[in-house]
Amino acid sequence: MRHSLRTTLRAGVVALAGAMIAMAAATVPAQAAPTDPGLVDGPDLVVGGTPAAQGEFPWMVRLSMGCGGAMYTQSLVLTAAHCVGATGNNTSITATWGVVDLQSSSRVTRTSNYVYRAPGYNGTGKDWALIRLSSPITQAPLLKIATDTSLHSGEFDVMGWGATASGGGQQRYLLKAKVPFITDTQCQSAGGSYSALVFNEEICAGNWSSGGVDTCQGDSGGPMVKKNASNEWIQVGIVSWGIGCAQPQKPGVYTEVRYFSTDIYNAAVSLGGAPGGVSVTGPGNQSTVVGTAVTLNSTASGGTAPYSWSASGLPAGTSISSSTGQITGTPTTAGSYSVTVTATDSASKTGTASFTWTVNPVGGCAASTNGTDVSIPDNNTTGVYSNIVVSGCTGNASATSTVEVHIVHTYKGDLVVDLVAPDGSVYNLHNRTGSSTDNIDTTYTVNLSGEVKNGTWRLRVRDLASIDTGYLNSWTLTL
Known part of the structure; x- marks a missing residue:
């Protein structure tokens, strides 16, 4: 497949390399390199680069799989197809917004659904x-x-936290650069993979004769932008692929956004709202018990109020208020329910939000989550602990118990993650694997049949190497 070039495509970035840097064409995965100077000493080590100022690109998003993206709506991030898997439910991605420094305490994070x-x-x-x-x-x-x-x-602006040279590591600080427009005909003349350039669907940019400025590994999905006559930033492209980084006559290739603008808009509508439409925020995934009364709230914005509410997939014994969107009642039947809440405004525009509702039988033991962020000390053998207290359950845990772990860290090969049972037994979940890839977003299956459910369960995280840092975002225990 021709796109296995700058990530699987270009988990691509602001390779702001100087003309003296020689860059070889390479097929590389979207991940950080074993050494990452940008994460050690900051932006002063970016060769020929320009650090972005805080707030300069306020819609820019970093995605935990090693890609970029941009806020299309307040609930939707526009990125590259090759950065994600198939269409469907997905809770494994963490989006970081609001900072140029990925380790800033003011960063805002959200998980995907x-x-x-x-x-x-x-x-x-x-x-x-x-x-x-x-x-x-x-x-x-x-x-x-x-x-x-x-x-x-003319020129476009590109930005990202990706590598500053072909095959290089990811950066802690957001970098920016300017790349000139290249016609499809000239881009195609570069030969090789460029010969199969898809006119209309792809657009090229870069310094044709000299190279030296480009996107690279780690920037895929990020925006290529330009200001219009009203001085508004407009997204013209999405970082897609290229051969090597910043080489002469090997420009960056970007998804041509205008060609897909209607498709993107319609997809946003189907996901719960597009710009100018109705956007719905649901209550999030739920886990309750048969016979226990519940009250769940949803909110709507955009469109023209007031809104009329409806819902599909609700458990028996519950209903939604058509005027407030509040779900109330007492579930009567155990099971897993896929619920979709719909708000319709006075102009008949609609928005939706979907969530999974697990109704557990009486005497069962629902999943428990600790979502408090905990900083992980660098190069520390003691590590940190995050606790979940389980009570009101009967018997032992399952042989197929699960531990869902979300850790934001720039080098997961430094990490050791253990589950510590109430009796002190230790179950290793992750032991310094994954090399230089970012973050842990994994659900582990553990045989806990020898452990009683009730008690204090602890997740221990240790960082056993220096330089790279991060934090425990959340973890969920299902016994």
Whole structure:
């Protein structure tokens, strides 16, 4: 597949390399390199680069799989198709917004709950996707997308936390650069993979004769932008692929956003709201017990109030208020329910939010989550602990108990993660594997049949190497 070039495509970035840097073409995965100077000493080590100022690109998002993205709505991030898996439920992605320094304490994070991948994507063209967040980032400015070719000229701005050289490591600080427009005909003349350039679906940019400035590994999915006549940033492209990074006559290839603007808009509507439409925020995934009364709330924004509410997939014994969107009642039947809440405004525009509701039988033991962020000390053998207290359950845990772990860290090969049972027994979940890839977003299955359910369960995280740092975002125990 021709796109196995800068990530699987270009988990691509602001490779702001100087003309003296020699860059070889390479097929590389979207991950950080074993050494990552940008995460050690900051942006002063970026060769030929320009650090972005805080707030300069306020819609920019970093995604935990090693890609970039931009806020299309307050609940949807526009990124590249090759950065995500298939369309469907997905809670494994963490989006970081609001900072140029990924380790800043003011960063805002959200997990995903759904991914929409461009229909028909097969590695050639159609390289766009939407990631729906578990809750909106209401303070985030949105990035408008191009709907015509009026901005297809001159220079574009690109930005990202990716590598500063082909095969290099990911960066802690957001970098920016300017890349000139290249016509499809000239881009195709580069030969090789460029010969199969998909006109209309792909757009090229870069310094044709000299190279030296480009996107690279780790920037895929990030926006290529330009200001319109009203001084508004408009997204013209999505970082997609390229051969090597910043080489002469090997430009960056970007998804041509205007060609897919209607498809992106319609997909956003199907996911619960597009710009100017109705956006719905649901209560999030639920776990309750048969016979226990519940009250769940949803909210709507955009469109024209008031809203009329409805819901599908509710457990027996519950209902939704058509005027407030509040779900109340007492579930009578155990099971797993896929619930969709719909708000319709006075102009008949609709928005939806979906969530999974697990109703556990009486005497069962529902999943428990600790979502408090805990910083992980660097190069520390003691580590940190996060506790979950289980009570009111009967008997022993299951042989197929699960531990869902979400850790934000720039080098997961440094980490050792253990589950410590109430009696002190230790179950290792992760032991310094994964090398230089970012983050842990994994559900582990553990045989805990020898452990009673009730008691204090602890997740221990240790960072056994220096330089890279991070934090425990959340973990969920299902016994």
